[in-house]
Amino acid sequence: MTDDIEGVGSTTDDVDGAASTARRAIVAKRVDAGTADLTEISKLAAAAGYEVVGGLSQTRTEDAAFMFGEGKVAELRDLVRRTDADAVIVDNDVGPYQTFNIGGKLPEGVEVIDRFTLILEIFGQRANTRKAQLQVELAELRYELPRAEAKASLAKRDERPGFMGLGEYDESVERDIKRQISEIRDELDSIASKEEARREQRRDSGFDLVALAGYTNAGKSTLMRRLAAEIDVDENADRHPDLDTTAESQDMLFTTLGTTTRRAEMKKRDVLLTDTVGFISDLPHWLVESFESTLDSVYRADLVLLVVDASESVEAMREKLVTSHDTLYERNEAPIVTVFNKVDQLAPGELADKRAALSGVAPDPVAVSAKTGAGVAELRDRVEDELPDWERERLVLPVSDDAMSLVSWIHDHGHVDDEAYANDQVTVDFQAKPSIVARARSKAAALAPAEST
Template identity: 65%
Template sequence: MRNDTAVLVKRVDSGEDASLDEIRDLARAAGYDIVGEVTQSRQQDSAYEIGRGKVGELRALVERVDASKVVFDNELGPYQVYNLGNEIGVEVDDRFTLILEIFGDRAGSRKAQLQVELAELKYELPRADAKANLANRDERPGFMGLGEYDEKRKSDMEDRISRIRDELGSLSERDEAWRRERRRSGFELVALAGYTNAGKSTLMRSLADVDEASNHPDIDDTAESRNELFTTLGTTTRRMDVPGRNVLLSDTVGFISDLPHWLVQSFESTLDEVYLADLVLLVVDASDPVEEMREKLVTCHDTLWERVEAPVVTVLNKADLLDEDELAKRVEAVRYLAPDPVVVSAVEGDSLDELVGRVKDELPDWERETVELPMSDDGMSTVSWLYDTAEVLDVEYGERIRVEFKARDEIIAKARNRSPLETETVAAR
């Protein structure tokens, strides 16, 4: 991470929220020291985003605090970046280039690196022609961060996007094979979703067995818990202790407001860990202002509801930061968005047993099954395997071994294949 200085800028239409909280957190996550802030409420200026008079104020502020970069919370077009860079004299970024900068710094696995590169290319592609024209205007290639552009640049980008999509497709097929194998082995998949900085990584560390990491090739088992955005970019998966169930808990990149569709699409294969889970825990920071909690819940619902078929349980985290009365008010204020939440403190460990119980209740029903196995080494091996992958209720040893257990469909099918006799199945929890 760099340790440079930045001035933050945000333009809003009249009556909109001019808060810089999120872009401030993003800039700090990228390693910038914030040395100045500018906001303006007005209609967009096509040449500069902010008004021309405000550009002069911004230039004076940058010179006074000796900032190395200006970061806009707005999305900027290439002509606006060029014009602002010429007027102010330092590099100018917008929120999306800043997010991509953070992603690039934190992409550890091959899949994460490919997804970041895809997002960068999809961001640059519609700007390629404009940047080529702008770069040709100036004798200095890459002036104000525009980069070097020639006539082949756009076609090269398109070719690279195609190759990345092919490789990500292969990785997705591998991941799906991994999920199928986990399910055949009796594991159920629970995914943590939610806004970035809601405490998902801390919750994972509190719920998961830190000594029992998954063997997935793209999984980062560090699961750092820091008060920063995007501490988890790839997928972190660990074993979760749920009585009577074999559960893998996964944490992925958090949501953030106003992400464009192209950026969400670039991380589609990582988000499959959420979309294809057996249960989703939607983690929300209960200490956020109520209106912010509502906005974040709506953002998460919009992202999840179209793709997720599994049950979604809302988890209101960071309860330790509020007193009981205030917490009760917040639960009531978001009840129409989260009708039956579980309120926890991942840091203090409060109500985690309740959350584990809720996970067990919400996971898909297991079937009750009875099989008879030969009294042999193979039969005893099957009994041992059932203890590892199912909930064994009773075992009777005689001329044959009679086993009563509960398990998911894949395990029942395997057990039937190992049993030479008739079996009996009933639905049960």
């Protein structure tokens, strides 16, 4: 029996009394070979607000009717009774028929939930922007669509006296789902193009866009706060609305769902850092696609920081690195810097061993602790090194009001190395993105009499 899961308790730390209202869940998983690991599904269940009251696993081939063996399902029923659970969460791709069958063996009212439905539940609870809500709705509809299609074609085939019209009804349900999907897609597209315009606007203002990516719980949000902390103090005055999110860190999966952007000033470059939803393994493509536009900020960044939890085993790190690279390389053109986070958790020598073991998938990682701040200065330097190169330029301008506002524009959009005044002229030596340099030149040309050397 595997009723007790070590190290996985309830994470419901609500005030007295609230805990008793938490839904109680049994987690269950079947694997073909080896031993089933219930850790992740338990964490997901906790993230969705369940109190995990028991676990059950089985190593055997899939049973077509019940997913598990029938004996195991009987065991599951006993466990549900003993623990008074409200739900059974199965960490397998349970088909609708299997879900129905398992449910039939359980006490009345006990829900059978699969991994995807559970993740959708979490997303649904945390979706607090229009975009996140639309994405959750889209994922739900895409989950329902094949089920509705199957029903419609079954009903059509089975149409017989007494059931007349049912096929038509199911077909209209199917059409309705398709219509809703296309409406949501349209709305998401229009949100995405607004966001794209905003990214371009920010680039035009001289910002480099850096995105944090990586698995859920890797420490992205903690690192974001670490990198943004110093500048945040004097930035409060003119915060963009979406910079004004109190990033939170919890030892919980999918803490961050929406996208948060904050300013992180480096030595020279002005960086906007974006934190977003974490990856997780074993998601069906329809679910990943539904959340694709959330990851646009990663795919369209100037640089991606791929954060990995270095306190995990080499095997776990390797798997996550490979999956992350697959996800990123498909759509991403920006350079990627791998960040080994949580190095405060490592034993002496462990970091060197992990670096060596993972050099194939993570060639030159920066090791940091977002928690203690160790290695963060090195990371800042690395970010500046890896960002697309700036161009150098020297402009000689007449001293006039227009020229002075150009000089201050250059200060805002690039990095001024030297500014010298002589003979009614000002000479500005600066570095900036090629597009900014080009604009500064044409602005300078519009001033008369102007020279550029």
